[in-house]
Amino acid sequence: MLWFFTAIQPEAVPVLKTFSMEREPSLFGTFYRSKEAVLVISGSGPVSMAAAAAEALSRFPAGPADIAVNLGICGAPAGYPYAQCYRIHKITDASSGRDFYPDLLAASDFGEAALITHSAPCASPATLADMEGSAFFETVAKAFSPDRIFLYKIVSDHGIEAGKTAPSLTPQTVTELIGNAFGGILKEVTAYTALLPEEPALNHETEAGAEALCTLLDASVTMRNDIRKMLLYLQLRDGNATEAVQRFLLAEGLDGQKPLRRKEGKLVLERFRQYCLL
Amino acid sequence: MYSNDSGNTASFNSSPAAGGASLRRAFSRVYVEETAYAYPRTERILEKLSADTVIKIRDYKNIFNRPNQAAALQKRAPAVILAVLKPPFLYPGAAVCQDFGERHFYYTSCVMNCPYDCEYCYLQGMYPSGDIVIFVNLEDIFTEITKVLTKHPLYVCISFDTDLPALEGLTGFLKDWAEFARNNPSLLLEVRTKSAAIQAISALPVLPNMILAVTVSPEPLRSRFEHRTASLSDRLKLVRTALLEGRPVRLCFDPMIWTPDFETLYGELFQTVREQLPAGKLRDVSVGTFRISAEYLKRMRKNRPCLVTAYPYTNQDGIYGYEPERVQAMLGFAAKQLEGMLPKEKIFFSEDLPKGVL
Numbered sequence: 020m021l022w023f024f025t026a027i028q029p030e031a032v033p034v035l036k037t038f039s040m041e042r043e044p045s046l047f048g049t050f051y052r053s054k055e056a057v058l059v060i061s062g063s064g065p066v067s068m069a070a071a072a073a074e075a076l077s078r079f080p081a082g083p084a085d086i087a088v089n090l091g092i093c094g095a096p097a098g099y100p101y102a103q104c105y106r107i108h109k110i111t112d113a114s115s116g117r118d119f120y121p122d123l124l125a126a127s128d129f130g131e132a133a134l135i136t137h138s139a140p141c142a143s144p145a146t147l148a149d150m151e152g153s154a155f156f157e158t159v160a161k162a163f164s165p166d167r168i169f170l171y172k173i174v175s176d177h178g179i180e181a182g183k184t185a186p187s188l189t190p191q192t193v194t195e196l197i198g199n200a201f202g203g204i205l206k207e208v209t210a211y212t213a214l215l216p217e218e219p220a221l222n223h224e225t226e227a228g229a230e231a232l233c234t235l236l237d238a239s240v241t242m243r244n245d246i247r248k249m250l251l252y253l254q255l256r257d258g259n260a261t262e263a264v265q266r267f268l269l270a271e272g273l274d275g276q277k278p279l280r281r282k283e284g285k286l287v288l289e290r291f292r293q294y295c296l297l
Numbered sequence: 298m299y300s301n302d303s304g305n306t307a308s309f310n311s312s313p314a315a316g317g318a319s320l321r322r323a324f325s326r327v328y329v330e331e332t333a334y335a336y337p338r339t340e341r342i343l344e345k346l347s348a349d350t351v352i353k354i355r356d357y358k359n360i361f362n363r364p365n366q367a368a369a370l371q372k373r374a375p376a377v378i379l380a381v382l383k384p385p386f387l388y389p390g391a392a393v394c395q396d397f398g399e400r401h402f403y404y405t406s407c408v409m410n411c412p413y414d415c416e417y418c419y420l421q422g423m424y425p426s427g428d429i430v431i432f433v434n435l436e437d438i439f440t441e442i443t444k445v446l447t448k449h450p451l452y453v454c455i456s457f458d459t460d461l462p463a464l465e466g467l468t469g470f471l472k473d474w475a476e477f478a479r480n481n482p483s484l485l486l487e488v489r490t491k492s493a494a495i496q497a498i499s500a501l502p503v504l505p506n507m508i509l510a511v512t513v514s515p516e517p518l519r520s521r522f523e524h525r526t527a528s529l530s531d532r533l534k535l536v537r538t539a540l541l542e543g544r545p546v547r548l549c550f551d552p553m554i555w556t557p558d559f560e561t562l563y564g565e566l567f568q569t570v571r572e573q574l575p576a577g578k579l580r581d582v583s584v585g586t587f588r589i590s591a592e593y594l595k596r597m598r599k600n601r602p603c604l605v606t607a608y609p610y611t612n613q614d615g616i617y618g619y620e621p622e623r624v625q626a627m628l629g630f631a632a633k634q635l636e637g638m639l640p641k642e643k644i645f646f647s648e649d650l651p652k653g654v655l
């Protein structure tokens with residue numbers, strides 16, 4: 020599942036156009052969801068982002084291969100060209116002084132930059148500057164590992180003109196800026212999920228064997244854990260744990276037996292352990 | 298650009314995955330602690346790395362100790378963190394490590410983590426990250442050791458939590474350690490490696506108080522579990538070269554890994570060693586079976602289960618190892634194989650052997 024977080028609606032349009040999403044009720048910000056993605060439009064500023072992200076994470080549980088993406092426009096000093104998209108490798112929260120580091124493990128076509136998050140628009144940024152990045156990272160880091168947190172920032176201005184409180188941008192311009200980069204971003208984050216290691220687990224067959232053995236031995240929670248560990252060992256050693264279990268049960272005369280009492284089950288489990296060590 | 302001198306052809310795998318993404322080049326990201334810039338080593342290492350990105354940080358722990366990291370993936374594309382080590386600079390040797398009869402056994406970590414990727418490596422249970430931290434203030438460690446040396450001699454393992462020879466092309470640390478050891482004869486250093494860094498080792502002065510400890514494993518186990526390390530034959534080449542140069546060399550059959558064909562695999566290994574090395578010239582040999590702290594094993598099983606970590610080990614006082622009978626059988630087998638190769642006082646076992654063996 021891909022999770023997109025934006026501050027304002029125009030930044031979210033490319034996401035909404037790509038996935039056919041349904042609106043979800045929410046207390047903070049606006050939420051949308053489809054089978055493949057979650058979209059959180061938080062509202063501007065760090066407090067709105069922290070509140071909306073926390074609510075979304077408590078509503079929709081994040082899986083171990085999910086990716087969190089903060090998409091947004093940003094201010095930048097003169098050296099960063101207008102409309103250029105950057106992957107963020109360091110985020111500094113201007114008010115607390117704290118730094119956060121996404122773990123950019125995959126190669127990318129985008130350039131990299133540091134980001135500073137202010138609580139109000141920044142007149143003359145020293146590096147890329149936004150109003151949500153640090154709150155986004157700090158909140159989603161509770162549920163996502165740092166390699167699965169991405170911030171893509173697109174340069175929309177080079178500070179605020181004299182006499183104004185925010186850069187003048189139309190909603191269409193914002194959507195266009197994000198839209199131009201979105202295809203590349205989507206490709207990159209989707210591809211990253213293919214690099215993630217598979218969850219360490221018993222395969223389907225071994226899982227069934229484990230369950231059958233647990234029932235036969237009337238296994239307690241501790242016994243269950245031991246059985247699963249032993250079967251994982253057999254699976255890794257032989258490529259298949261069920262054959263070994265079958266052989267053991269046959270040798271013990273337990274094939275097709277009714278469930279044992281736990282006391283007896285414990286003794287059988289100890290013999291099974293010895294058998295695994297052969 | 299840095300490339301290691303491990304003598305093997307295996308490299309960091311950054312080939313694209315099914316979805317088209319590929320991991321970035323190993324060491325292409327470098328984090329540098331602000332205070333590390335004051336040390337000339339930082340600049341030297343940065344020059345060698347030619348990184349894509351150099352990120353200034355306040356404290357290496359902000360990167361290295363991030364919660365919930367994808368350490369197994371990081372091992373395949375590690376970042377380098379240049380940092381300044383803070384005290385303590387020396388640690389007493391751990392109970393699971395052999396002391397070789399040395400009374401004042403310590404170790405130090407001038408580098409944390411290793412460019413190699415052994416599936417059974419305890420570092421995966423010890424560190425939350427696969428990135429490599431290089432401490433640029435060796436002098437502070439030297440000052441501490443000099444202080445302790447005024448009280449008693451020291452035996453210090455400097456390549457426990459890493460593989461210094463594999464990183465020598467990048468760090469140049471062994472040269473500095475050798476210089477320090479040359480000036481401090483009551484200091485005995487051990488440099489452990491699974492590399493075949495012949496060039497790096499041959500560039501060092503030959504010193505009686507700097508032991509090169511080379512770990513060897515049967516080639517089928519090496520290629521299965523010890524990713525990116527030098528092959529057995531390359532490691533033996535390193536040992537031969539070092540012996541020819543007159544260096545004190547320790548050969549480590551530690552950890553020995555049990556498999557159903559243990560005797561065949563290790564029998565072949567001992568046979569190869571007998572044939573290819575002038576064993577009598579070795580300073581000593583260490584023999585041990587796989588053992589690990591319960592806490593580390595728990596973490597490793599969760600993050601990266603493999604055949605070695607999944608074994609149903611026996612817990613003895615917080616240390617997991619093979620059942621005592623199996624340990625005795627494995628050590629006994631090794632003892633038999635080593636018989637006549639070198640005097641028994643030169644063979645050190647991780648556990649006591651039954652009386653009469655060796």
Ligand code: SF4
Pocket residue numbers: 411412413414415417418419420457458459460490491523526
């Ligand atoms: S060479 Fe040693 S330190 Fe390096 S990964 Fe292997 S076991 Fe760990």
